[in-house]
Amino acid sequence: MPEPVLSAAHIDKSFLDNKVLDDVGIDLMPGEIHALLGENGAGKSTLIKILTGAYTHDAGTILLDGKPVHPRDTKHAQEMGVGTVYQEVNLLPNMTVAENLYIGRQPLKFGLVDNRKMERDARALLSRYQLNVDVGSQLDTYSVAVQQIVAIARAVDISGKVLILDEPTASLDQHEVEVLFGILQRLKADGLAIVFITHFLDQVYEIADRATVLRNGRRVGSRAMADLPRMDLVTMMLGHAIADTHALRIGGGRQPGGLFASFKDYALAGKAAPFDLDLHEGEIVGVAGLLGSGRTEMARLLFGIDRPDSGELTVKGKPCKLREPRDAIALGFGFAPEDRKVDGILGDLTVRENIAIALQARQGWTRPLSQKAQVDLADRFVRALDIRTTGIEQPVKFLSGGNQQKVVLARWLATNPKLLILDEPTRGIDVGAHAEIIRMINSLCDQGMSLLVISSELDEIVAYSSRVLVLRDRAISGELRGAHISVGAIVKMIAMQPEVQDA
Amino acid sequence: MSRPLRSFIKPQFIALALILLLNWILFPGFFNLFFRDGRLYGSLIDVLNRGAPVAILAIGMTAVIATRGIDLSVGAVMAIAGAVAATMVGDGHPLFLVIMAALAAGLVCGLWNGSLVALLGLQPIIATLILMVAGRGIAQTITEGFIVTFNDPGLIFMGSGSILGLPTPIIIMVTLAALATAAFRLTALGLFVEAIGVNRSASTYAGLRSRALLIGVYTFAGFCAAISGIIAAADIRGADANNVGLWLELDAILAVVIGGTSLMGGRFSIPMSVVGALIIQAMNTGILVSGFPPEFNLLVKAALIIVILVVQSPLAGRIWYFIAPSRKRPPPSSPAETPATSTEGTLK
Amino acid sequence: MNVRYWPLIATITIFVVAYALAVMQFPALFSTRVLGNLLTDNAFLGVAAVGMTFVILSGGIDLSVGSVIAFSGVLVAVLISQFGLHPLAAFAITLFVCTCFGSTMGAMIHYLEVPAFIVTLAGMFLARGVTFLLTQDSIPINHAFYDWVRQFYYVMPGGGRITFNGGLMLIVFLVGIVLAHRTRFGSYVYALGGNAQSAALLGVPVARTTIGVYAVSSFLAGLSGIVYSLYTSSGYPLAAVGVELETIAAVVIGGTLLSGGVGFMFGTLIGITIQGMIQTYIVFDGTLSSWWTKIVIGGLLFGFIVMQRVIVAASKRDWRKKPYAQSAPSL
Amino acid sequence: QSGLEGMTIGFSQIGSESGWRAAETSVTRQQAEEWGVNLQFSDAQQRQENQIRAIRSFIAQDVDAILLAPVVATGWEEVLSEAKDAEIPVVLLDRGIEGPEDLYLTSVASDQVLEGRVAGEWLVDAVAGEDCRVVELQGTVGSSPAINRKQGFEEAIAGADNIEIVRSQTGDFTRAQGKQVMEGFLRAENGGADICALYAHNDDMAVGAIQAISEAGLTPGEDILVVSIDAVPDIFTAIAAGEANATVELTPNMAGPAFEALAAYLNDGVEPEKFIITESRLYTAEDDPEGEAERRRGLGY
Ligand SMILES: Nc1ncnc2c1ncn2[C@@H]1O[C@H](COP(=O)(O)OP(=O)(O)OP(=O)(O)O)[C@@H](O)[C@H]1O
């Protein structure tokens, strides 16, 4: 067995009195894909931030090629050949795609940055990911998915020895994931050591050779995937077994109630082609499609963030207009956005305030929720969604990615809406909570709430949808009902799309 | 919310104590108070009294800064309000009307700023710069360039009268601070303002009326500016449109930031901003009584600000945290709460 | 057409239109003389504004420039007139001192994690204070070198002059443009303004960049002070009061977001020229009272900015997927 | 007055920072009216570069003459020589400049040092040998009136060792600052009991200080003598009320002599004398303060 490229041992880390890593270690072999698994808040991101010099560790050693190293900062780590994609897309929204790919290592000509060459290289680099975007335009004109790919491309490009990916596939659709895995296999063959953090166990089994599992900041163990049955793995992660969510298939049989909201030929030039959409009480409508298919744009229209060029909305038979999200909320809508960092969390505010804000906004400033009411509310959802936090007064920006996602969900559940629009609700959420949320979605629906759920995870959509819309080129290209809903059927409908190469 | 004990030993109070101590060393009579014809006198009272205008500006500025904005026009608004008050009282209007008119002027100015920021989406600094430049002109057109003097006892009372033995400005400052704090904290306004400052996009998604709120806070700032404009005019019994409140916007902002409200918006505390204003005034009064030659004023001021900065800096916070007996409560901004992980890296 | 250029284009268009309008009113404005003066009279502002642009692009702010300009002007005057140094030597010393001053502010901002606004405010007091210690009176500079420098000017057709100062400003802008848009340092500055955290994670040397930015700003402020001393051949401790706000305004009018990360160096040049135009227009009008002067300046400022907003908004209608988070207040 | 009808004259004013400044501006406008001059006015908002800009534009507009109230004494050579090349006569108002005298036609100004000296001499006589601890309210640090008026006063009291300046702080030429600083003085000098006289570099500060004194329970003018400079109406009202004791006039009418000189020069080429020094007259309670106050009201103070 060869020497590990990177190996960390006895790593401790606490934020003040909150010990988040306790005697954790990990060994990365050359040419292996190593999955790092654990619940939300287990300490995965923190560990890799330590490995890559973003955080300092309180105790422990890091060996690179057997020699002890002390990564001063991320730049230093990069110079040592460790490339990283951190969990939240950590790129620069104000700079071009090309600059994001090459910042700090731009090609120089006479000491000056050679923009032409840089953009050429950038295009070449992204084409490997079958992403053909204008590398000269600002990054924040693209969806999370695109940004995610850019981040990966950059990391892969600078990683000489080790590549670390923290939930890279969270916002990718199947096709993109396949492309990515293809590349990972190639890098693996070149002898790169790859750390792969995800909550999609299928992906783990598809690509990982070994897995290290963390729980509550402790290392549970490292096992080869070959001899690690799914159930054991889940038990390792959660400390207890759960029913496999992929088995259950709940949505299909449900009988939708009366019509709640109906959107008639809604359209917004360049964002969404005219579409009709009826949403019934006690119905879950799943929305599938490749990235860029306009799912988010559709959701933004439905919630009144963008105003449609044309179209009427009637809620419970009464015609309504949506000028701003307030109006939608007044009608009992809720919307958990896709990009939690930008549109979701209020980072500096506490978990409590983040959960209470939407409800409070609906009540108006003159009728404040009492301290007690807020605390109860927060406590209830922290328990219900099992949000890992040092307390409801902890600023939400210090929560782990998945836990932040749960807070945003809690915010909307707290308003108990009549129509809940969820854009990638389970993004970055661990298997335990995943099951929990799907169960919740169902029970909400049984109580007569109407849901519209956008997700790139088809199993999930299949699991709860009573109706599935497939989007293509910003238009609804097909619909599946009841018994016809299956991953295969959805994929087929998406795949009718001409643009999709290979497959 | 259960207030951790630490939050009462704020660095601001340490800074204030330091400066008062310094003043006392330079001028032993600093803490002397004496009572004459129904009013308290002494340097401490001066600090409060002279600090009041800036403190009042700071109250409004706090709300603006909490929304990630800034208001450079408050000085000019002071001038306008003062001018309105002085000219109207000169024309023999009743005091009540005069005050109302002056306050109204302030509200209008604030409304203007707010609209530029919220509706036209101009950057706050540039939006308010417009009024900062034009405002003095407007004030001077009102006074036609003269220093309009008056001796209406009622109006003068606003500046140099006294209630319960304390100068009126102090009373006004305290009342306003109390009312404002109540208005923000006993309703959900405070939460909303902080939310907008932290992440406007997310706040809108959550259903906040961000536009209305923005207009609101700028209007409030204008209102506060008007009040301190009236006080300033009443104090010298005249409206000096060209000089009143000149560069006071900087002091007000400084006060807010010393008070611990971040220019990046979010968390704010009106009382602490008032403390910030008093720190600044303690500094100025100290310079006056110390008897340094005036060419040293700026140096002393700079030096003191730097000291305050160091005392309040997260770095000091960390050190204080590690020497502090109880490790239970995190200091205002501890490594953990400093997401700028790079600084963590460089602080090894 | 790349969306990032719109604010810039808007600014330029507006400037051209405004100038045309002004010329219709006062034909005398349409002369190379006026243009030449525009350059000369705004030279020191322009030089300082280049530095300010870097600071603002990095998401910071520098209130100390005005005082540093005065300080450098006075220091130069003192060194030449009282210590009899050769101007070049004096320049070298002054620029060095100013650069150190800036670096120190940058270091405080980065390591003490205190807002730039306050650090540079203290810097503003400090620089002005030191200036008063050097001298309270204004000091004339009579040195052959100054007269020698003054002979360097290019006479444009129509008698307008591009003086040494004017030329220097243009050169500084050229260098600034290259530094901002064609070097790694430049990209680091934009990165910092875009999102300091991400920048750090992407391996941008945050400390070095922050310190660098403020060093550049103070260096240029120092240079601007030298320009000012060439302009008035004297050092005046009360010079350039409030110039920091004027430069900030110029930068922002030039289409740069105060929240950082977005904008162009060239825009600042336009911003400076626009402000110069406003002043010149006022003088040409010559009927305005002291107070109407202020009101009109404010009004014109308002006009420019609103027109700019309108054009940009029109161009922006549907280009961006979601509002730009970093610049929440200035959407 | 005749000789300048229809001529265009540019006037570059510093700003409008004080009552006196405003008065100078409006007097100049009035004079221009009387002379039938078409006045091009430019307010520099305290900034030398704006003044230079203004002069350049005046040259570009090719005016017949330029009035300049320089914000500072130095730094005018380049632009004034441009005016010279364009053969436009320049008259300096209320402050001289450094540099070659042939750059300007004449300078109509007061002698700021003298103003200070007059005030000082008055105090010397007033206290008649008794010990007197004086507090001084300076103008804006670094401004030439502040520097010169301080110097002149110190020269005047140099001889009298019974008079000493015990405290000196800047009041920025404004009432508010004057009041606040005076408060500081009173606190520091044991409630004002140890202060015998106040010397303020301008009347506005004095007016503010007077309020501070009376609010501190002392009688300005008796417990503390008050002498200041400029002779604006409000100080005369104070003198009349016995709250102030003396002021030194700085006439806002600099334009009158300037126009005379210009008329003579432009029409019959008479070179006026280089320095027209306006009178620095002392006013006290004897000089009919009410009357003086009235006489000045019209001038736009
Ligand atoms: N800067 C910080 N300050 C305080 N606590 C923090 C900070 N960063 C992380 N934590 C805490 O450390 C714990 C681990 O966080 P981490 O992000 O490593 O979890 P994770 O395994 O990545 O979870 P997820 O799967 O949701 O990303 C969490 O409980 C979080 O609250």
Ligand SMILES: Nc1ncnc2c1ncn2[C@@H]1O[C@H](COP(=O)(O)OP(=O)(O)OP(=O)(O)O)[C@@H](O)[C@H]1O
């Ligand atoms: N592969 C791509 N190539 C070019 N642009 C893309 C691509 N994917 C997304 N985009 C950009 O993203 C926007 C659509 O993203 P949007 O999020 O609305 O679609 P989506 O179906 O919600 O995708 P996501 O999976 O990110 O939610 C479009 O404006 C487009 O510019």
Ligand SMILES: [Mg+2]
């Ligand atoms: Mg994580």
Ligand SMILES: [Mg+2]
């Ligand atoms: Mg989407």
